[in-house]
Amino acid sequence: MTVHEMAGKKAPPEKLVNIxxxxxxxxxxxxxxxxxxxxxxxxxxxxxxTSFEGSFNENHVIAISTAICEYRANNHIDGPLFLGMDTHGxxxxxxxxxxxxxxxxxxNVYIQKGRGYTPTPVISxxxxxxxxGRTQGARKGLADGVVITPSHNPPEDGGFKYNPPHGGPAxxxxxxxxxKRANEILLNPMDTVRRIPxxxxxxxxxxxxxxxxxxxxxxxxxxxxxxxxxxxxxxxxVDPMGGSAVGFWEPIARKYGISIEMVNKTVDPAFxxxxxxxxxxxxxxxxxxxxxxxxxxxxxxxxxxxGNDPDADRHGIVTRSAGLLNPxxxxxxxxxxxxxxxxxxxxxxxxxKTLVSTAMIDRIAGHLNQPLHEVPVGFKWFVxxxxxxxxxxxxxxxxxxxxxxxNGSAWSTDKDGIIMNLLSAEIVAKTGKDPAEIYSELENRFxxxxxxxxxxxxxxxxxxxxxxxxxxxxxxxxxxxxxxxAKLTKAPGNQASIGGIKIxxxxxxxAARPSGTEEIYKIYAESFKGEDHLKLIQEDAxxxxxxxxxxx
Numbered sequence: 001m002t003v004h005e006m007a008g009k010k011a012p013p014e015k016l017v018n019i020x021x022x023x024x025x026x027x028x029x030x031x032x033x034x035x036x037x038x039x040x041x042x043x044x045x046x047x048x049x050t051s052f053e054g055s056f057n058e059n060h061v062i063a064i065s066t067a068i069c070e071y072r073a074n075n076h077i078d079g080p081l082f083l084g085m086d087t088h089g090x091x092x093x094x095x096x097x098x099x100x101x102x103x104x105x106x107x108n109v110y111i112q113k114g115r116g117y118t119p120t121p122v123i124s125x126x127x128x129x130x131x132x133g134r135t136q137g138a139r140k141g142l143a144d145g146v147v148i149t150p151s152h153n154p155p156e157d158g159g160f161k162y163n164p165p166h167g168g169p170a171x172x173x174x175x176x177x178x179x180k181r182a183n184e185i186l187l188n189p190m191d192t193v194r195r196i197p198x199x200x201x202x203x204x205x206x207x208x209x210x211x212x213x214x215x216x217x218x219x220x221x222x223x224x225x226x227x228x229x230x231x232x233x234x235x236x237x238v239d240p241m242g243g244s245a246v247g248f249w250e251p252i253a254r255k256y257g258i259s260i261e262m263v264n265k266t267v268d269p270a271f272x273x274x275x276x277x278x279x280x281x282x283x284x285x286x287x288x289x290x291x292x293x294x295x296x297x298x299x300x301x302x303x304x305x306x307g308n309d310p311d312a313d314r315h316g317i318v319t320r321s322a323g324l325l326n327p328x329x330x331x332x333x334x335x336x337x338x339x340x341x342x343x344x345x346x347x348x349x350x351x352x353k354t355l356v357s358t359a360m361i362d363r364i365a366g367h368l369n370q371p372l373h374e375v376p377v378g379f380k381w382f383v384x385x386x387x388x389x390x391x392x393x394x395x396x397x398x399x400x401x402x403x404x405x406x407n408g409s410a411w412s413t414d415k416d417g418i419i420m421n422l423l424s425a426e427i428v429a430k431t432g433k434d435p436a437e438i439y440s441e442l443e444n445r446f447x448x449x450x451x452x453x454x455x456x457x458x459x460x461x462x463x464x465x466x467x468x469x470x471x472x473x474x475x476x477x478x479x480x481x482x483x484x485x486a487k488l489t490k491a492p493g494n495q496a497s498i499g500g501i502k503i504x505x506x507x508x509x510x511a512a513r514p515s516g517t518e519e520i521y522k523i524y525a526e527s528f529k530g531e532d533h534l535k536l537i538q539e540d541a542x543x544x545x546x547x548x549x550x551x552x
Contacts, residue, residue, distance in 0.1 A: 004280030008290040011282050016270040017156045019089045025051035026093050026158075027058050033186035040064055040182040042175035043516060044378040046161030048150045051090060056150075056158035059190055061094045063182035064160050065101035065146075066193050071178055072107065072144065077165060079134075080108045082126045082145035084118025084212070086244040086310040089269035090158030091148045096198045098146060098160075103201035104194040110210040117244035117267075119312030120147045120161065121402070121416035122216045127167040128387075128410055129215070149244070152285045152309035155271045168383030168413030217251045223403070223411045224422040225430070226256040232429035236260045237305030237318070238421070239295040241274070241284045242267050245312040245418060258425075263298055263305075284309050286316030286417070287327045287399035296323050304428050304435075306421035313415035314399040317424045322436035327399035328358035328451055332442055333435040334420065335361060335393055337427050338403055339368050342392065345408045349392030352382045355491050355502055356453075356511050356524040357397040363446040373493035377513070381494065383413045397524075450534045451526040456542055458521040462549045463514035466521055469501045473548045479505040480527070480536035503544065508533060510541040521545065 006012070031038035031054040038054040040047050040063060047064060049055025072078070081102060085091040095111075102109045110126070112118045123145040130143040142165040150159030162170045162178065170178070185193065201207060220226055229236075238260055240246040246267055253260040266273050275293040277283040285291045286307040295307050295318050305318040317325040325333075335351055350371040353361045365372040373391065375381035382394030386402060387410050395401030400415035403423075411419065424435055431438065443449075458466065471487045478484060482505035491498050500513035500521070510525040523541050527534040 003278055004276065006276040006280050007278050008275050008293045011272060011274050011276050013272075015276070015282060016272050017089070019269050022051055022089050022156055023093055025057070026090055029054050029057050031055070031057050031059055031186065033183060039186070040179045042170075042172075042179050044380070045151055045169065046159050047179070048153060048157055048159040050156045050158065052156060056090060058093070058097050059186060060182070061097040061160060062101055062190055062193050062195065063185040064178065065098045066185055067178045067181035068146065068162055069101065069105040069107060070181060071174070076140075077142055077144055079130060079141040079143040080110050080208070082110050082123050082130075082143060084112065084120070084123045084145070084147045084244070086119070086147075086149035087117055087242055087246075087267050087269060088150060088158060088310060089155060094148045094158055094160065098148065099201045099207065100195040100198055101193065103204040103206055104196045106206055108206045108208065110208045112213075113209040113211050116247055118147070118212050119244045119248070119308075119418065120149060120414055121313055121412045121418060122212050123147050124163060124167040124412040124414035124416070125216055125219070126212060127163060127165065128412065129219075131165055131167070147311060149311035151311050152283055152314060154281050154283055155269060163414065166383050166387055166413055168386070169378070169380040171380050213248055213251055217248065217255050220252065220419070220422065221256070222407070223405045223419050225406070225426045226258070226422070228429045229422070229425045230257045234259065234303040234425055234429060235301070236425055237263055237295065237298060237302035239263050239292070239305075239307040240312075241286060241307055241309060242271055243284065243308055243310030243312055245308045248418065261302070263295060286314050289324045292316055292318065292324050299323055304424050306424060308417040308421065312417045315401070315417035315420035316399060317421070317435055319434040319436040321434055325436050325439070326451075328360065328397050329439045330424070330435055331395045331397070331401060332358060332360045332364060333427065333438045334395070334401065334403070334423055336364050336438065336442060337431070338393055338423070339370055341430065342404070342406060342408070344406060345392050345404055346389055349404070349408070350385060350390060352385055352391045352394035352493070354378070354381075354396040355488070355498055357395065358449060358451055359509060359526055359528070360442065360446060360449055364442070367446070374491055375493045376491045376496050376498045379415050381496065386410050386413045447528045449526050449528045450531055452534060452538070453522060453524050454538060455515075455520040455522055456545075458514060458519060458549075460519070463519075463521060465549055466501070466512060466514045466545065467499050469548065473551070474501060474503065474544060475547065476503070476540065476544050479503055479510070479540050480508055480533055482506055482508065501545075503541075508537045510537050512541060512545050
């Protein structure tokens with residue numbers, strides 16, 4: 001993909017979204033319920049869209065919130081609903097709409113005191129804390145949650161995520177029901193849906209202000225060694241990227257006596273302070289060196305620095321020695337460190353990884369003699385393992401991960417960028433090395449790998465072929481000159497469909513998956529034999545997929 005001429009530079013004024021116009025469109029634009037592009041559709045991280053295109057409007061939020069109320073009633077979920085939002089321009093109006101529906105239905109809703117912002121992992125943590133000790137089978141009094149966020153997506157986007165009582169992202173069995181019912185509701189006049197005016201909803205006896213910040217911050221030393229960070233006297237830098245973690249870092253610093261400098265405290269729904277991403281769009285992706293230019297330029301001021309996306313479920317680690325650490329590299333370091341420094345974790349706790357994450361993790365797991373559990377893309381596949389402590393760690397290459405408390409019990413079942421950031425400080429405090437230096441040692445031990453994701457064109461029919469591949473469609477018996485040792489259309493860890501293919505050789509692999517929104521398919525590839533070998537893998541990958549396309 002060609003790098004945009006503005007990549008890494010501050011967004012010019014003409015690139016900033018008109019927030020008043022965006023919010024106006026949220027209310028006046030009526031989506032067409034017969035148009036698939038304007039219907040409710042849950043992806044791996046909820047329903048997302050923009051009011052300008054009729055894909056995230058008030059009617060969508062009314063319909064989804066109503067469907068969730070019905071789902072709760074049908075499944076006897078009668079505890080509180082923890083409601084959070086991030087700093088995107090559409091999040092505040094969507095939160096108001098959702099609360100109007102929830103209050104009318106008599107749902108006990110907990111919102112941040114002062115109507116502040118609440119990260120995704122904080123909602124997950126709140127759900128698990130409330131539900132701890134309650135009987136899962138009876139479901140009596142169990143809590144669930146909603147986070148209104150499109151994560152790292154551009155400023156014009158809105159998003160709506162539902163987390164059921166297990167605290168993590170809802171599985172497709174749940175989201176399919178909610179989306180189906182929401183789209184049925186969209187077919188009817190919205191004035192038939194029960195809701196009450198926002199000011200009345202705020203004052204309703206079922207609406208409760210709650211200090212998410214204190215509850216989460218006070219518990220952090222049970223998942224990260226905060227005393228070690230404090231005693232090391234580290235100077236930490238953090239860029240919340242104008243997101244929902246902005247109100248958490250100063251309380252963390254005060255509570256644990258840690259030196260934390262927030263390099264940017266600005267909350268701006270247009271995100272006008274951002275550096276432009278690789279493709280020329282404003283995107284708050286803390287794993288992108290282009291979007292993270294502001295913090296990278298300050299790296300020498302800190303022992304370790306880090307950033308989060310707007311809902312703080314992703315992490316970006318900035319080291320003095322290497323700048324922004326590749327997400328796959330940091331996952332490897334985190335796993336290497338955690339499984340040797342958590343003596344109270346279950347001895348057979350598995351390492352969870354998505355099938356497009358680095359094979360360096362496989363080599364680390366083998367060396368540590370820990371079970372490896374490889375799953376399809378999507379954090380929902382780690383939920384049960386983290387909840388039951390059969391997984392010590394779950395992570396994906398897109399800079400999202402979580403891990404167990406120090407005593408081996410569940411902390412969160414959704415991605416937690418805050419604890420992943422703080423873990424990097426614990427690693428520096430305990431080892432005296434930054435994560436990039438440790439990764440270099442891992443390369444010396446296990447070999448250096450090169451990894452790249454690329455896109456290739458595909459029609460809708462071709463994407464359907466790829467999505468429904470079976471191993472017999474794959475005729476190749478070699479990959480970049482090495483024998484193929486695995487042809488996968490199901491994930492080894494749980495036998496769930498990967499919606500594509502993965503082919504593995506001794507020193508390399510590729511995975512190909514269709515895009516859900518564009519006329520492309522994605523190729524993830526990695527080699528332990530260098531750049532030239534990686535290029536051969538990518539060429540073979542396209543040939544293998546194109547051959548299958550030709551055969552239908």
